[in-house]
Amino acid sequence: MRDETITGETVPVPESGYNFAYLDEGAKRMIRRAILKAVAVPGYQVPFASREMPMPYGWGTGGIQVTASILKPEDTLKVIDQGSDDTTNAVSIRRFFAKTAGVATTEKTEEANIIQTRHRIPEKPLSEDQIIVLQVPIPEPLRWLEPREVETRRMHALSDYGVMHVKLYEDISRHGRITTNYDYPVMVNGRHIMAPSPTPKFDNPKMGNMPALQLFGAGREKRIYAIPPHTEVKSLDFEDHPFSIQAWDEPCALCGAEEVFMDEVILDDQGGSMFVCSDSDFCQRRRDAGHKGPAVEGDDT
Amino acid sequence: MESALQSRAIQEASALCRPFEDPVGDASRMFRAFLTAMSHPGRVVAAFGPGDYPEPLGTTGFGAALTLLDADTPVYLSPQIGTARTLANLRFHCGCPIVDEPAAASFAFMTMAEAETVLPKLSVGTPDYPDRSATALILGGGFTNNDTVRLTGPGIYKYKTLGMNAPQGFWTHLQCNADRYPLGFDTVFIAEGEIVGLPRSTRIDPTITAEEC
Structure with a gap:
């Protein structure tokens, strides 16, 4: 590997032999079309032909494919893992794109126009010029309640979301409060219930009416979904047990x-x-x- | 001596336009223009295409085709768009199947004048898979500052106005389309050097008569 030092930080030179941002152009076009559909139907999970990536599922293969497909040479990328720029997952994904796309990388939230994240939204509010890409393990919020894909798909089609409210109610009857602390289900654009990926529920309020575009990629489960800017996102709750953050x-x-x-x-x-x-x-x-x-x-x- | 096949090949080759100068980089930039347009409905977004292009598509329309189309996307071309030169270029550069029925297309190119006949036939997806729907690419029609319609919905802060030289009754089709949400087709208006996205999630001002929905 060839490294050169710019302003004290080690920045890899793009590796030859890879297409820009690793994926081939056909795969990118397919993912790009899925992303456009996802933006058109906020909160709906668009199936896509997820590719094998040079890292195991669970390391952000969905987020990486989304980032690879939206990246253009002029972009500046920031990658965080649980809010941190310097943990293994963040460092390896940042270096992956520095190597295969040669894009600039940064740790400063406001300098990045694409931020890939595993389970946190930065504390500093994002702007309209930024896109945040979230890595998602289980994109289907109803999966733990209904294991059959055919059924959950039908439930989304019919807005048949009673079972989710029953689940939250059972939490209250057993524990006196809704005990979901991360991946807390949200209603997007008043139509689709969506899993906000395992972000702490602390970040849920940031998702609503955010000026930046939010894209979600699940590699193993082969789903892409999105929240466009300025879109209503409501954490599910009850009048007498309103949603609250940590x-x-x-x-x-x-x-x-x-x-x-x-x-x-x-x-x-x-x-x-x-x-x-x-x-x-x-x-x-x-x-x-x-x-x-x-x-x-x-x-x- | 030239055979008929050879002369046809030469004819088609002379009809071919040069694609993007930087195929990978330009496709990524053009896609980002589309992504911005779809995530900010009604916003006029700068877009581009190769300098050489089949006439009916225009440079930006050709750029859109190079960015979005391939063998996986059946494409419908309206009579005014589907010239021999357009066909030769889309077949060569994109390798996309060309379909005769708008209903079978995942992308449909049309002019503003033809939209009224094509839009109602486009696929709107199924309740289980609303993503299996078409994207309408409407060519021509510069964007004006006249407030023709008022848009609200995801991607729009409060509201947005969009002016366009649209034929009468045009907006009714898009209103009906929005009423079917989450089913529906998505629309991108393509003018020279700029595009405007109008996903199905955008609600169009109801003060305009919405009959026959």
Whole structure:
């Protein structure tokens, strides 16, 4: 592999022998047509002929195929995994596209016009000029309630969604609240119930009326779906049990941010832990701007 | 001495236009124009095509064909679009099957004047598979600032107005189409250097008479 260093960061030169962004043009055209259909029917899962990718299912083969098909040479790509730019999945997908497409990559949310993500939406609001691609393991929100594809397809056709409300109601009758904390089902454009991929329900409100286009790709399950910009997305709930998002008692230990999604980091084997922002770019930028959380307060080095 | 077959081959070759200068990059840029158009219905989006093109398609229409069509997409060409030169170019560059019935097409090229006869025949998908529907590519008709229709729906912040030289009764077809949601065909208007998307999810202002829905 040939690397060259630009501004301190190692950026791979595009590898020869691959078509732009890895996929062949025929596969891209097929996926592109599926994406256009997905945008035309928000929340409806469009079947597509998912290709084998050079990584196992579960690593984002659906998202990668969507990204490969929408990418143009002038794009700047950001890839995050659970909000973080520097975990294995994010790094390998970012390098994959740097190698096969030679596109610019970034960790800064506002510099990217395409953001591929595994299960988080950045804290910084996205703009109309951006597209966010979400990796999806199970695209069918009704799958755990009805295993037969023929039946779930019919349920979507007829808007026969009673079973989903029964499921949420059973949660309440058993536990006193809706216990779904991620992949929380949403109603898109008042018509289709959709799985928002396993994002924490904290991110559900960001999906509604977002200025950016949201594309969802499920490689193993061979489905693509979309939420166009400025589209109504409603998390399912009941009048007496309204939808609510997670909240934390303490701010981010590193940057002091509140009202963001946080990860618990185990510090020792004595039960010690701290909460930090899941969005690594957001957290780093706050720290660069001088914000300090409880774990670093008074530490002026 | 030339055989009939050879002279036909020479004739067709002379009818062929040069495709995109950068086939991979330009197809990706043109697709993004389509993606922007479909995700922002009613917005006039800059698009392009090769400098050399079969006349009825125009440069942008030819660019759209090169970007979207291949052997998997049966294409319908309306009488005004389906000239020998268009056929030769689509067959050679896209390899797409050309169908005689609009109902069998996944993409249908037509002029604005022909839309009224073609649109009602297009496939609208099935309740189980609303994606198995056609996309109408309507050529010609520059976009004006006159507020002809008012659009609302996914992709549109509050509302959007779209002006176009459309024949009378044209919008009724698209209103009927939107009423069938999630069934329906999707529409892209193609003018020189610009396109406008109108997916089935877009609702068109009801103040325009919607009879015969």
